[in-house]
Amino acid sequence: MSQKPSLHTSLSPALLHLYDLSNSTIVIIDVFRATSTIAAALYNGAKCVIPVDSVPKALEISRNIGGIAAGERDGRIAEGLEHGNSPLEYSRDFIENQTLVLTTTNGTRLLQMALDRNASTIISGSFPNLSAVCDYLISEKRNVVLGCAGWKDRFNLEDTLFAGAVINQVKKYFDIYCDSSLMAETMYVKNKSNLAAFAPKLTHYHRLVERFGLIEDINYCLTADVANVLPIFAEGRLATHQKNL
Amino acid sequence: MSQKPSLHTSLSPALLHLYDLSNSTIVIIDVFRATSTIAAALYNGAKCVIPVDSVPKALEISRNIGGIAAGERDGRIAEGLEHGNSPLEYSRDFIENQTLVLTTTNGTRLLQMALDRNASTIISGSFPNLSAVCDYLISEKRNVVLGCAGWKDRFNLEDTLFAGAVINQVKKYFDIYCDSSLMAETMYVKNKSNLAAFAPKLTHYHRLVERFGLIEDINYCLTADVANVLPIFAEGRLATHQKNL
Numbered sequence: 299m300s301q302k303p304s305l306h307t308s309l310s311p312a313l314l315h316l317y318d319l320s321n322s323t324i325v326i327i328d329v330f331r332a333t334s335t336i337a338a339a340l341y342n343g344a345k346c347v348i349p350v351d352s353v354p355k356a357l358e359i360s361r362n363i364g365g366i367a368a369g370e371r372d373g374r375i376a377e378g379l380e381h382g383n384s385p386l387e388y389s390r391d392f393i394e395n396q397t398l399v400l401t402t403t404n405g406t407r408l409l410q411m412a413l414d415r416n417a418s419t420i421i422s423g424s425f426p427n428l429s430a431v432c433d434y435l436i437s438e439k440r441n442v443v444l445g446c447a448g449w450k451d452r453f454n455l456e457d458t459l460f461a462g463a464v465i466n467q468v469k470k471y472f473d474i475y476c477d478s479s480l481m482a483e484t485m486y487v488k489n490k491s492n493l494a495a496f497a498p499k500l501t502h503y504h505r506l507v508e509r510f511g512l513i514e515d516i517n518y519c520l521t522a523d524v525a526n527v528l529p530i531f532a533e534g535r536l537a538t539h540q541k542n543l
Numbered sequence: 544m545s546q547k548p549s550l551h552t553s554l555s556p557a558l559l560h561l562y563d564l565s566n567s568t569i570v571i572i573d574v575f576r577a578t579s580t581i582a583a584a585l586y587n588g589a590k591c592v593i594p595v596d597s598v599p600k601a602l603e604i605s606r607n608i609g610g611i612a613a614g615e616r617d618g619r620i621a622e623g624l625e626h627g628n629s630p631l632e633y634s635r636d637f638i639e640n641q642t643l644v645l646t647t648t649n650g651t652r653l654l655q656m657a658l659d660r661n662a663s664t665i666i667s668g669s670f671p672n673l674s675a676v677c678d679y680l681i682s683e684k685r686n687v688v689l690g691c692a693g694w695k696d697r698f699n700l701e702d703t704l705f706a707g708a709v710i711n712q713v714k715k716y717f718d719i720y721c722d723s724s725l726m727a728e729t730m731y732v733k734n735k736s737n738l739a740a741f742a743p744k745l746t747h748y749h750r751l752v753e754r755f756g757l758i759e760d761i762n763y764c765l766t767a768d769v770a771n772v773l774p775i776f777a778e779g780r781l782a783t784h785q786k787n788l
Contacts, residue, residue, distance in 0.1 A: 309698055312557050316697055452561055453554055455722040477700040477746050484733065485726060501722050 305442040305472040307461045307479040311408050312451040317443045319417040325431060325464065326412065326422045328447035329456040330502050331370075331383045332405025333529075334519040336536055337427040338385035341525035343394030346535040349406040350399060353378050360399040369401035373505050376401065384515050385426070385525070397535075404447035409531065412445060422536060425460060425493075426518065426525035432467040434528050434539065442472065444479070455485065455500050456519075459493065462486025463522070493520040550717035552689040552706045552724040556653050557696040562688045564662040570676060570709065571657065571667045573692035574701040575747050576615075576628050577650030578774075579764040581781055582672040583630035586770030588639030591780040594651040595644060598623050605644040614646035618750050621646065629760050630671070630770070642780075649692035654776065657690065667781060670705060670738075671763065671770035677712040679773050679784065687717065689724070700730065700745050701764075704738065707731025708767070738765040 308314045326333060336347050350356050353369060353376050360367035368381035375382035383402055400406065405422075412420050418440070423431040435442050444464060446457035462482035465474065469483070489496040497503045497516055506512040518524065528539040553559050572578060581592050595601050598614060598621050605612035613626035620627035628647055645651065650667075657665050663685070668676040680687050689709060691702035707727035710719065714728070734741040742748045742761055751757040763769065773784040 309554065310558060312561075313555060313696065313698070316557075316695075450561075451558065453558070453723045453726070455726055458722075458726070475746055475749075477703075478698045480744055481698070481700055481703070481726065481730060484730065488729065488733065499725055501720055504720075 302471060302473045303439055303441045305444070305465065305468070305474045305479060306476045307444045307446070307465070307482050309446050309453050309458065309478050310448040310451050311404070311411055314408070314411055314415065314445060319412060319415045319443060321418055322441040322443045323419040323421060323435065323438060324412045324417045324443045324445050325435075326405060326409050326420060326445055326447065327424065327457045327460050328402065328405030328408070329424055329460050329519055330506060331385060331515060331519055332400070332402040332447070333422040334424040334426050335383050335385040335388060336400070336422050336529050337424050337525040337527060339388040339393050339398045340527045340529050340536070340538045341426070342388055342390040344388070345395055345397050346537040347398045347400055347529065348535045349409050350401050351406060351410055353401055356399045356401045363397055365397035365399045366393070367399045371403055373510060384512065385518050386515060404449060408445055408447045420531035421539070422529040422531075423460060423464065425463065425520050425522050427527055427529070428460070428463055428522045430526045430528040432464055435464070435468050436471050439471070449502060454502055456502060458482045459486050459489065463490070547716060547718045548684055548686045550687045550689070550710065550713070550719045550724060551721045552691070552710070552727050554691050554698050554703060554723050555693040555696050556649070556656055559653070559656055559660065559690060564657060564660045564688060566663055567686040567688045568664040568666060568680065568683060569657045569662045569688045569690050571650060571654050571665060571690055571692065572669065572702045572705050573647065573650030573653070574669055574705050574764055575751060576630060576760060576764055577645070577647040577692070578667040579669040579671050580628055580630040580633060581645070581667050581774050582669050582770040582772060584633040584638050584643050585772045585774050585781070585783050586671070587633055587635040589633070590640055590642050591782040592643045592645055592774065593780045594654050595646050596651055596655055598646055601644045601646045608642055610642035610644045611638070612644045616648055619755060629757065630763050631759060649694060653690055653692045665776035666784070667774040667776075668705060668709065670708065670765050670767050672772055672774070673705070673708055673767045675771045675773040677709055680709070680713050681716050684716070694747060699747055701747060703727045704731050704734065708735070
């Protein structure tokens, strides 16, 4: 009997301890906007993205290596930095062959938690690189935890919708015995035909659009496969995974 | 401008710390089966239900007051007890004028957490007493936290569906700015016409039905208003709330 690998969804960093990461691939999901921005930067030719947990560390590392320090706190460019967390900032003209040193409220924190919990493999996922994530999970045939970054430990629907999109594509290759995953896929299937129309119902939408006017960011972050690379974490940095040929 | 009270949904005890309980009514939700059993016992004339966190404490208190010790661990009658966590055990013949001393895996633990966090008012909710809960929340006009007990801190859908049922009935009386609540109501509306048919998809269903054959329990726990009382917590016990006339 060939047993399939398992797949679980962690709806918040505060629930991550419930899942065994040491034998799993974890997908870090921060749809608005860290993991969408990581996909965009790598797709547009960044050498790598170094996720860090503080603005001083971002400044120090970027100075040392000649990289670009960037990040946000509470949805806007962090004090002391010149570049933020908008995927639209990272065009090829700007980011090609550069190293991005990135600090964010939720996504980089979850990545650090996954490291602390000895995750076997860490990748980052977002709608812009949905297919690359799914292809990788199917080909690797390992247990998977879809890790939603949420907002300051609160559940959010945009990360859940992305988890649901992954589940919808990969489910026949996994044993899924997890109410969070069932819910995530249900919410995705119900809204997939028009994610942009659903977005105004989300709390985070109000934070980003009504306060900061970031409607173009939102639309980019909800569009599948526009930056279809696979960011994989190793030795302190996220870089594009090269398939073995 | 008349501001409405707020309503939030906490999807797991591990997320409860994110919500301010000191100025709120919290609804303890453990659909399978603690809060359904509490509703059934009180509806059938129990004097009160004393929730406790351990089997020895349940035995000691019940001995001291001449009550009935009951409870479960991992879905079955706890070792050392004669009565479990099935609402069907607590018929009027058995429970009328008795005091039930109850210990459970998830629901009584969440209630203790709400106490520790100085919840202003604690009530218990389940499909069997859905309308009583909604009527109370509407009449009190206070902030509300719907607290899902989950399963050992994991998200579960049956508690979420009940939260969604409450939201569906009370939402026009509250300001709801909470992705968890939006998701809960969406899942409820999608499945409300046939909750029993949806139940076999739930992880907890398999625990209760495939392992212990508790299909009648499940059906009772998903039926609205069959034990329509309002259990309210005061002085260490849950008793039926008497409306002020």
